[in-house]
Amino acid sequence: MAYDGVLLIAFGGPTPGGCARIRENGEPCPGPEHGNPCPEGSPDEAHCFVQGILGKTPARAARTNEVAGHYRHLGGFSPFNELTFRQARTLEVALRKRGLPLPVRAGMRHWGPSIRDVLKSLAAAGHRKLLATIMAPHQSRVSWEWYLSTVAEACGEIPEAQRPVVDVIEPWGTHPGFTGAIAALVRADLDRLPPDRRGNAHVVFTAHAIPVAIAKSGPYCRQFEETASHVAASLGLSRHTIAYQSSAPESSGSWTGPDISDALRDLKAEGVRDVIVSPIGFLVDHVEVLYDLDVEARRTAAALGLGFVRSGTVGSHAAFIGMLADLLAERAKRQDG
Known part of the structure; x- marks a missing residue:
C-alpha cells in the first residue's frame, strides 16, 4: 500500500x-x-x-x-503551533514538487490539534498509511519515545478497519540539510558583526537540558554534540561551545550541563567579547528560545559585558524543509519498490 x-x-x-x-x-x-x-x-x-x-x-x-x-x-501565548503549521504547508509544497502530492498535517502532544485528533481525522478521511517525522533533532525518552507511545496509543483508539499504519523516519540531526541550514544562519550572523569583532566571536550551540538519569539511557547528548560538530565544521570554526538551557533546577536530580549562563561566564573569563548563540536543539522560535535565550541569557551576557547575538532556528528554511521532503520521498520510494 x-x-x-x-x-x-x-x-x-x-x-x-x-x-x-x-x-x-x-x-x-x-x-x-x-x-x-x-x-x-x-x-x-x-x-x-x-x-x-x-x-x-x-x-x-x-x-x-x-x-x-x-x-x-511574551503576551500569554506561543508561536510554536503556527510556525509548525507553516512548516507543514511548506513541506507539502516541497513534496508535491518531488512527485509526492500528499497532505501534511501537524499533531501536538501537549495542545491542540492533538496527535490523537489529527490521526482520527486522517483515518476518518480514508488515510491508511502515513509517513511521519518527529519534529525534534535529538532522541531521548522524554522526546522520541514519548511521541512514539502517544502515536501508538492514538492509533489504538481508532477502529481496526480504519486504523492507519504510521511509519516514522529515522533521526536527521546530522543530515547536511539540517546542519547546513543552521550553518547558513550562523554565518549570516557572523557576517553582520563588525570586522574588528568578527574574529573573536565565539559560537555557542544550545539544546534543552534533560535530567542526567535520562541522558544516560539514550543518545541525546551524543547526538547534540554531533550536530554541533557538523555545523562547526561547515563554518570552519576552530572551537565552539555546547551548553544546555531551560533546565528545572528545583526538581530532584541533576540536569545536563553546562548551563548557558555558566558557559557565558566561562567565555567572558577567557576573554571572549562576542557570542553567537545557536539553539540547534529547537526547530522554531518558541518560549525556550524567545524567553530563556532572548531575555534571560541576553540579560546575563549584558551583565558580563558580552556582545550577544541569538541565531535563528531553522523554521521553514529551504534547506531544512528540502531535507525533510527528500527523506520522506526516499522512504516512500523504498515502500513502492
Whole structure:
C-alpha cells in the first residue's frame, strides 16, 4: 500500500481558545481544577499548558508559575503551533514538487490539534498509511519515545478497519540539510558583526537540558554534540561551545550541563567579547528560545559585558524543509519498490 499522508509529530504550545477546544474534543482542560475552560485569551491558558506538562503536584507549583510567567511576558501565548503549521504547508509544497502530492498535517502532544485528533481525522478521511517525522533533532525518552507511545496509543483508539499504519523516519540531526541550514544562519550572523569583532566571536550551540538519569539511557547528548560538530565544521570554526538551557533546577536530580549562563561566564573569563548563540536543539522560535535565550541569557551576557547575538532556528528554511521532503520521498520510494 502506498503512503497517503504525512504527519509532523510536535510538542505544541498554548494558543488562544485552546482550552475550550480541548474540552470540546472530550478531553479535560489540562490545567486548573475548575469546571469551565479558561476564558479565550486568558493567561490561565498558558498556566493550563504548563501544568498539563509538569503536573499538578504542590512540588511543581513554583516551576509552573515561573514558566507560565515566561509566556505572559511574551503576551500569554506561543508561536510554536503556527510556525509548525507553516512548516507543514511548506513541506507539502516541497513534496508535491518531488512527485509526492500528499497532505501534511501537524499533531501536538501537549495542545491542540492533538496527535490523537489529527490521526482520527486522517483515518476518518480514508488515510491508511502515513509517513511521519518527529519534529525534534535529538532522541531521548522524554522526546522520541514519548511521541512514539502517544502515536501508538492514538492509533489504538481508532477502529481496526480504519486504523492507519504510521511509519516514522529515522533521526536527521546530522543530515547536511539540517546542519547546513543552521550553518547558513550562523554565518549570516557572523557576517553582520563588525570586522574588528568578527574574529573573536565565539559560537555557542544550545539544546534543552534533560535530567542526567535520562541522558544516560539514550543518545541525546551524543547526538547534540554531533550536530554541533557538523555545523562547526561547515563554518570552519576552530572551537565552539555546547551548553544546555531551560533546565528545572528545583526538581530532584541533576540536569545536563553546562548551563548557558555558566558557559557565558566561562567565555567572558577567557576573554571572549562576542557570542553567537545557536539553539540547534529547537526547530522554531518558541518560549525556550524567545524567553530563556532572548531575555534571560541576553540579560546575563549584558551583565558580563558580552556582545550577544541569538541565531535563528531553522523554521521553514529551504534547506531544512528540502531535507525533510527528500527523506520522506526516499522512504516512500523504498515502500513502492
